[in-house]
Amino acid sequence: MNKHLRKHETDLLWRDREDVAVLTFNLNGETFAIDATVVQEILDLLPETRVPGAKAFLGGVINFRGKVIPLADIRLAFGMEAGETTIDSRIIVVQLDIEGEPCLVGIRTDKVYEVTTLAQASSEPPPSVGMRWRADFIDCLVKRNGEFIIVPNLKKIFSVDVTPTGMFFTG
Amino acid sequence: MNLMDPVQVFRMEAAELFVVIEEGLLDLLGDLSNQAQIDAVFRGLHTLKGSGAMFGFEALAAFTHHCETAFDRVRKGEVPATAELVAAVLEAQDHMKALVDTPNGDHEATGNGLLAKLQAAVGAKAAQGCVVAAPLPAAVASISTTAAPAATRWRLRFRLPVNAMANGTNPLGLLDELAELGDCTIKAETSAIPSLDAIEPDDLHIGWTVELTTTQPQPRAAIEDVFIFVMDDMEMVLEEVSSAPTPAVAPTSVALPLAEAAPSEPARAVNTAPAIADAKQTKPAAENVRVPAERLDELMDRVGELVIAQSRLSQLAGVSADIQLRSVSEDVERLSGELRDTMMVLRMVPVGSLFGRFRRLVHDLARETGKEIELVTEGETTEVDKTVIERLADPLVHLVRNSIDHGLEMPEERLASGKARAGRVTLSARQAGGEVIITIRDDGRGIDRERVRAKAEASGLIQPGQMLLDQELLQLILQPGFSTAAQITSLSGRGVGMDVVKKTVEALRGVIDMHSTPGEGSEISLRIPLTLAIIDGLLVRVGTGSYVIPLSAVEECLELSAEEDLRSRGRSFISLRDHLVPFLRLRELFRTGTPPDRYQKMVVISTGNERVGLVVDQIIGDHQTVIKAMSKLHHDVVTFSGATILGDGNVALILDVTHLVTVGQQQEAQLRAAG
Numbered sequence: 001m002n003k004h005l006r007k008h009e010t011d012l013l014w015r016d017r018e019d020v021a022v023l024t025f026n027l028n029g030e031t032f033a034i035d036a037t038v039v040q041e042i043l044d045l046l047p048e049t050r051v052p053g054a055k056a057f058l059g060g061v062i063n064f065r066g067k068v069i070p071l072a073d074i075r076l077a078f079g080m081e082a083g084e085t086t087i088d089s090r091i092i093v094v095q096l097d098i099e100g101e102p103c104l105v106g107i108r109t110d111k112v113y114e115v116t117t118l119a120q121a122s123s124e125p126p127p128s129v130g131m132r133w134r135a136d137f138i139d140c141l142v143k144r145n146g147e148f149i150i151v152p153n154l155k156k157i158f159s160v161d162v163t164p165t166g167m168f169f170t171g
Numbered sequence: 172m173n174l175m176d177p178v179q180v181f182r183m184e185a186a187e188l189f190v191v192i193e194e195g196l197l198d199l200l201g202d203l204s205n206q207a208q209i210d211a212v213f214r215g216l217h218t219l220k221g222s223g224a225m226f227g228f229e230a231l232a233a234f235t236h237h238c239e240t241a242f243d244r245v246r247k248g249e250v251p252a253t254a255e256l257v258a259a260v261l262e263a264q265d266h267m268k269a270l271v272d273t274p275n276g277d278h279e280a281t282g283n284g285l286l287a288k289l290q291a292a293v294g295a296k297a298a299q300g301c302v303v304a305a306p307l308p309a310a311v312a313s314i315s316t317t318a319a320p321a322a323t324r325w326r327l328r329f330r331l332p333v334n335a336m337a338n339g340t341n342p343l344g345l346l347d348e349l350a351e352l353g354d355c356t357i358k359a360e361t362s363a364i365p366s367l368d369a370i371e372p373d374d375l376h377i378g379w380t381v382e383l384t385t386t387q388p389q390p391r392a393a394i395e396d397v398f399i400f401v402m403d404d405m406e407m408v409l410e411e412v413s414s415a416p417t418p419a420v421a422p423t424s425v426a427l428p429l430a431e432a433a434p435s436e437p438a439r440a441v442n443t444a445p446a447i448a449d450a451k452q453t454k455p456a457a458e459n460v461r462v463p464a465e466r467l468d469e470l471m472d473r474v475g476e477l478v479i480a481q482s483r484l485s486q487l488a489g490v491s492a493d494i495q496l497r498s499v500s501e502d503v504e505r506l507s508g509e510l511r512d513t514m515m516v517l518r519m520v521p522v523g524s525l526f527g528r529f530r531r532l533v534h535d536l537a538r539e540t541g542k543e544i545e546l547v548t549e550g551e552t553t554e555v556d557k558t559v560i561e562r563l564a565d566p567l568v569h570l571v572r573n574s575i576d577h578g579l580e581m582p583e584e585r586l587a588s589g590k591a592r593a594g595r596v597t598l599s600a601r602q603a604g605g606e607v608i609i610t611i612r613d614d615g616r617g618i619d620r621e622r623v624r625a626k627a628e629a630s631g632l633i634q635p636g637q638m639l640l641d642q643e644l645l646q647l648i649l650q651p652g653f654s655t656a657a658q659i660t661s662l663s664g665r666g667v668g669m670d671v672v673k674k675t676v677e678a679l680r681g682v683i684d685m686h687s688t689p690g691e692g693s694e695i696s697l698r699i700p701l702t703l704a705i706i707d708g709l710l711v712r713v714g715t716g717s718y719v720i721p722l723s724a725v726e727e728c729l730e731l732s733a734e735e736d737l738r739s740r741g742r743s744f745i746s747l748r749d750h751l752v753p754f755l756r757l758r759e760l761f762r763t764g765t766p767p768d769r770y771q772k773m774v775v776i777s778t779g780n781e782r783v784g785l786v787v788d789q790i791i792g793d794h795q796t797v798i799k800a801m802s803k804l805h806h807d808v809v810t811f812s813g814a815t816i817l818g819d820g821n822v823a824l825i826l827d828v829t830h831l832v833t834v835g836q837q838q839e840a841q842l843r844a845a846g
Contacts, residue, residue, distance in 0.1 A: 047820070047821050049716060049717075049814075049821060049822040049823065049824065050716055050761075051805060051808055051811065051824060052716075052760070052761035052762060052763075052810065053761075053808045053810050054805055054807070054808045055807070058804055058805065061801075061802070061805070061814060061822050061824075062822065063816050063820055063821065063822050066476060066479070066816065067799065068799040068800075068801070068802070068814040068815075068816065068822050069802055070802045070804045070805055072804075098803050098804065099803065101803060103802060103803050103804065104802075105802070105804065158804060
């Protein structure tokens with residue numbers, strides 16, 4: 001029962017599908033994957049405008065075809081280090097559903113790999129202990145070619161009422 | 172272009188008719204013998220019935236028919252207009268609205284109840300009939316003098332608009348009505364009929380000449396009455412030929428049955444000087460175009476993009492040595508500025524359209540509460556962006572309800588405290604700088620601060636005994652879940668509403684000011700920026716980032732000299748023409764981590780009553796700012812009201828002046844507490 005409930009709450013990727021097309025990318029040496037259907041576009045790095053006072057992982061905005069959209073560094077949400085940008089760095093623009101409204105967000109990555117297919121059979125829920133990162137930000141782990149691909153729970157990461165940081169005077 | 176759903180078109184038309192009818196009725200309440208208003212209401216009801224039937228709203232048509240009949244009798248002077256009748260029709264009108272919204276709903280019972288009321292209102296007087304209706308003016312008088320006046324002879328030429336039949340006018344019906352007035356000779360003018368291949372079966376190309384001999388007491392009015400619903404669009408010349416048939420025009424005035432109408436001789440039409448043209452015909456028609464709001468918004472977006480492209484062009488031209496390019500760029504700048512201004516005006520709507528609906532609300536509330544209320548509106552011509560108007564409608568309803576329900580006292584209570592019997596609620600709007608200020612003022616009992624405090628403490632909004640500024644205490648009313656009404660009435664007191672007001676106003680980047688004097692009344696002002704789309708801004712640089720300060724808030728710019736800069740460390744005040752002005756160093760506030768520029772500039776802005784200086788590194792200049800909303804994900808960042816795209820494609824954030832000052836004051840307080 002508990003497992004069943006959990007599945008419905010957090011399993012965003014599979015939704016009763018056997019195979020799902022995903023876009024894989026690299027963050028600090030780890031491979032991540034997101035549902036390919038939410039991806040709008042992959043961009044080279046754009047000039048970024050810092051938003052003073054915003055949450056650290058949502059610290060900037062970019063001009064995406066005349067729209068001002070936030071640029072997220074989900075590494076910071078996970079508590080990882082923000083790496084240096086390289087020649088391979090890209091921005092993945094995804095469309096998310098935030099409180100019932102479509103919302104565009106840019107995600108900064110170190111490198112974008114490919115669109116590939118993941119099978120639900122090889123997926124597992126994130127272990128509740130022994131993780132370096134916040135487990136609730138991870139949708140599931142998928143084993144492929146001997147390594148684990150992390151599927152982040154974007155809905156959770158970008159949910160509006162996440163940890164009330166970003167105040168001006170935290171220090 | 173997509174055609175709109177005809178039912179939708181009818182709903183829009185009906186909504187407008189309801190406004191006309193309601194205004195007419197409310198005006199009638201003030202002056203029951205106002206014939207013009209009676210006619211206006213009658214016309215509105217009649218059109219509503221007609222259009223309703225045409226678009227399949229049978230229940231509406233049937234119901235409206237009864238109201239129309241009642242008003243027709245009033246119009247003819249058979250029954251006088253009474254306050255009861257007006258109230259009954261007002262109530263009936265709400266029912267009609269329901270019939271328009273849900274034509275298939277179960278409205279039978281309500282409808283019958285209303286009709287009974289209506290009958291009572293008309294019937295009571297009808298029993299006395301037109302015989303006793305002597306005190307009524309003109310209309311009745313003419314009926315009583317039915318001593319068969321001499322026959323008069325009239326010549327009438329008229330032509331309906333080409334699309335008259337498509338709009339549901341039946342010209343044969345009009346001719347029949349004319350024939351009822353007296354002996355008629357009707358002739359069709361067919362000269363305007365196009366050739367067969369160009370003919371549209373629905374179009375009307377025939378005009379008519381009618382010679383009418385009538386014994387009507389007021390023939391001109393009777394004839395014009397036939398055309399009452401089409402008069403605005405038609406061409407009509409009406410002239411009295413002479414009292415008796417004269418042989419002068421006889422040879423050509425041969426009666427031709429309509430069906431056989433042959434191409435007629437147009438010569439005759441010119442020989443009599445067109446004596447009196449109908450007054451309505453010469454009235455210049457107000458040219459209004461109805462445009463769906465989305466299309467306006469689309470246009471607004473395009474203009475926004477154009478302004479951005481234009482500022483890129485200016486930037487390119489600015490660094491180029493090409494004189495011609497510069498001159499073109501200046502032209503484009505001027506044109507796009509004008510286009511922007513025109514666009515803004517298009518979106519502006521007078522506040523009067525918003526205030527209009529409160530007359531009805533107040534009328535209903537007065538009945539419900541038993542209070543006597545006088546509604547005063549001021550500054551109806553103040554214009555505000557249409558989006559602002561739409562979004563303000565509900566909050567204002569809440570505020571007016573609150574004023575009436577909580578603020579105003581019962582008549583006896585008012586008399587006892589030496590006030591006028593009727594409470595007064597004033598709605599006013601005025602423009603100040605880049606803001607429009609909408610104020611709801613009442614002369615009631617004012618806000619009971621003790622009760623507000625007790626209530627806030629009870630519901631845990633504040634600590635018992637917590638020190639609060641008066642303004643802070645009053646603002647507690649706007650908190651969710653707050654209501655001082657001891658008992659919940661049907662009007663207000665559920666504690667929903669006021670926090671909705673606050674939310675809506677804040678979403679419009681507005682501010683709520685409250686003032687209240689116990690025993691004398693309360694005043695709530697909503698200060699809302701005039702527009703939501705494009706503003707004039709001042710572009711500044713702080714560290715490496717560009718920011719826009721709304722120009723409407725900027726008072727002056729000055730240089731912060733090195734000595735003043737040094738001297739002001741630790742106190743953040745400078746003396747400006749003998750006034751102390753606090754200031755914020757945006758570089759520190761935004762934690763840019765960059766060393767300050769050598770010559771720091773200060774932009775003095777005013778927010779309400781406070782002046783505050785913002786210290787920046789560089790003032791870049793004037794900037795036409797197309798406001799782009801911040802993403803929902805950045806809603807926690809209140810320092811910025813939006814963002815804009817600069818000429819080079821970079822994003823600059825727009826400072827929310829009011830919030831920035833608040834944040835600055837908090838910081839100052841923290842610093843003071845710490846140090």
